[in-house]
Amino acid sequence: MGSILSAAEDEEQEVLIRKELDSYVQPAISSSFPCDNVSEEENNLDSLFLAPSCFVFVPVAIGATLVAYLAPVAAGSGIPVIKCYLNGVKVPEVVRVKTFIVKAVGVVLSVVGGLAVGKEGPMIHCGAVIAAGISQGKSTTFRKDLKIFYRFREDHEKRDFVSAGAAAGVAAAFGAPVGGVLFSLEEGASFWNQTLTWSIFFCSMISAFTLNLVLSAYHNHPGQLSYSGLINFGKFDNISYSFVELPVYVLMGTIGGLFGALFNYLNHKLTVFRLRYLYLKWLQVTEASLVAMMTATVGFTMIYFSWDCQVLGSDPVEYALQFHCEDGKYSALGAIWFQTPEASVKSLFHDPPGSWTLTSLGIFFLFYFLLACWTYGLSVSSGLFIPTLLAGAAWGRIMGICAEWLFNGQDWVCPGKFALIGAASMLGGVVRMTISLTVILIEATGNITFGLPLMIVLMVAKWVGDYFNEGLYDIHVQLSSVPLLAWEPPPLSNNIYASEVMSHPVTTFCTVEKVGRIVETLTSEPHNGFPVVDSDEPASLSTNRTFGRFRGLILRWQLIVLLQHKVFNETAERQWANKKLTLNDFRDAYPRYPPIQRVHISPQEKEFSIDLRPFMNPSTYAVSHTASLPRIFRLFRALGLRHIVVVNDQHEVIGIVTRKDLARYRTWQHRGKMGLEELNIYVG
Incomplete structure (x- = not known):
């Protein structure tokens, strides 16, 4: 432990950085070593400070402008927002190409500006964005579709790719492929299985290997695979403990x-x-x-x-x-x-x-x-x-x-x-x-x-x-008010039941629904999922606690696709004669479907109807009104759900539970004490 073990890969980077700094610092100093005498007039704080201060101001101001005005989600390390995304929360623009560009350029400007920051968290975020883009085979930012990997255009597959990208970012930053896998497991992904472990480990190894090849060529030693990661803390040889x-x-x-x-x-x-x-x-x-x-x-x-x-x-x-x-x-x-x-x-x-x-x-x-x-x-x-x-x-x-x-x-x-x-x-x-x-x-x-x-x-x-x-x-x-679900349900919550947690009333659709009501509901309601029920009475007019016998669940984007392709009962024969609606029609617009305001429906078409039974999920998850909060919580965590329907003993819809409903219940810990609190939101 007596000497510094300077690695070859760090020396050239430090030379460039120090030469850049010397160009600003040395004018205030007589010379570098070997040293000459420096007069008091030359060696003063003002001359030493002004040039570097101007140098750090400009890049930080540019980087902050990019983040504030173009991609606010690119601020910080990015690990919290990636953690939320992998938890099942849909964070806007978190894996967009625009976010990647601002993140990559911004972290360079932050480091150049001399801030007390690192580049490891942003590398993890950038890896996640790259993985999300690869999984889709297209970029909606540049309106380019490569027509590949279309089978991965769904939330579950995309989330697994993002987990692998985050792990690859750790592997590239620290030269730690195993650490990248464990980081994605411990701090990132909420949903895990054996197949995903192997896939992410393979991705991390490829990331570390690729960076090793690039660094070996950069240091004029192509093929010498001894450059492990962008960050090198040096090797502790013969370190021991007792x-x-x-x-x-x-x-x-x-x-x-x-x-x-x-x-x-x-x-x-x-x-x-x-x-x-x-x-x-x-x-x-x-x-x-x-x-x-x-x-x-x-x-x-x-x-x-x-x-x-x-x-x-x-x-x-x-x-x-x-x-x-x-x-x-x-x-x-x-x-x-x-x-x-x-x-x-x-x-x-x-x-x-x-x-x-x-x-x-x-x-x-x-x-x-x-x-x-x-x-x-x-x-x-x-x-x-x-x-x-x-x-x-x-x-x-x-x-x-x-x-x-x-x-x-x-x-x-x-x-x-x-x-x-x-x-x-x-x-x-x-x-x-x-x-x-x-x-x-x-x-x-x-x-x-x-x-x-x-x-x-x-x-x-x-x-x-x-x-x-x-x-x-x-x-x-x-x-950030994100409804993030922890690994385990809140303690002391076994006596809280679905009937107490659920949101009520529920916006539902009938199995055969009028087009005008679908458009009106999607325009006025921000919900992502809607239960489909057997009922002749619209849910908005129902005064009962129940909303019809539960038949299935249909999502907002599915309804938008149906409206876009005008899958109406009154035009069914003509529609099916021209083109049959396929699964690719639902995948093509993923992951950003147009808002309902951009779907043109004529006044005549609003009088038509849609049969939702062929397109809804008839086997979606539902829980009894007597289900406990821990059981509902584990379903959300294990399956990555955004909502789950609550039914009574007659299988009638009485409510719906969302992530926000679960996030209301939070455990607090302070100085060895613990308790359960419910966050109440009042709208005035």
Whole structure:
């Protein structure tokens, strides 16, 4: 553990980034090493700050404008919205080509602008969008249909492709195909089976292999498959641990959980403030630009007033910056600040003891923690993994330095190992991931023997964090008012029945329905599914609690297709003589069917009727009014349902349960206590 293990793939990237930074920084400094004397007039904060501040302002402002005005769903990491989509919630424009372009361009601008962000979450979102597009074989954005993969044009198949795309994004980012599969299982997909596991694993392996080939050619070593992922934390060779270290790791997991809970609490308050006061698009762009300027200001001020100067040549630092240090030395804070965040994490993992002082690391952690908390939730494309890993690695390194003082001479004391534990516990305390994050870090660092301590630390961080609040992704999902269903039904809900949960009254259609009423209903009602019943009395005129004997369910888009093709009883002979309606007619317009306002129906046609029996689902799921909330919940989760019909003992429709009805019941946990609450919405 005495030397940095610099990988060839990172060196060229760091050279380009540092040369770009030097072009802005060096005019304020007399020269780079070897150093000459620098006068006080030249070495001042103003000249050092103005050029880079302008440089970071422009890309962040452009990126924020793209997100705010073109694709708001591209803001943030994208993991919460992909999680909602895979849970069965239809999030508008989440897997559109437009979203992909804004996401990819936006994350580049965010990183170039120097924000405290990463690119891993956006890569996961981009992978999901690519997978969704491949599954359809067409793009409605560019109005191009390749006439392939049409058999996958349904919600179930598309959702499986998106799960594989998210896993492929993790595999490409960290070089962790197994971690990608576990991430998609733990944090993404709500519906899982053995076949899907194999398919996603194969997709992740192909993703990692393809990136390996591209990187080998980029580094002028084509065919040399040793470039695993865009992010390289370096290899921990011969890292080991003993039983005596485990209590220390449990303590660090506790600290990581506390820091993670604090991070989530502050970000929650900040997000609520944004929702209330910064909802205008120009205000969102202004805030993002302000944060970019503040990040540059804090960074340069922190370096300017820091006197942690290290001797050049004693540490493996390339392109070191002198700033106000004397000749032959460089600024330790400047070295870590002007690296890419991934390279900074790698330095904290592998640089030898004595590379930083406690003061420098403490100052860096404090300001970077606050900047990362402020940045997540801006109207920019940004990831969360690397900022939290970097903040955690900083205080983990502090713990390692303290351990060196307390246990001087002990073989198990290694600052880099403590930095790894701190990074894992910090990220686990923020996002509350355990299994997938353990495997991702094992694959990214190349050491499987350290898996057990990582798992212990992540579990402790999750338990401590859950004592105070929820994970950051779950917090943002709740603030977005998305009816996300958890893995398990709410506890203490066994005595809640379908008759209490269901929505009532219900809009239904008769087996043979008048065209005019279908058009009127689709225009006035936003519902996605409609029960089909045996009844001569329209549901809107029914004064009873029941709405006819249940015969099946028909969806909104199915009715629109029937109206588009004018499948009317009065014109049935002519219709079937010309062209028979097939399954491809329903698939062609997937997934964005036209609104009812764009379907032209003449006044005469409104007097016609449609027989819904050949097109409805006669074997759809229904539950008795005595079914419990946990049973309904498990049906929704296991089958990916959006609604389920409630019937009485005579099989008559009495209500319908949607995801929003289930999401009203939520379990709260606070400081070891738990309870069940029902969210009541009043419309005034």
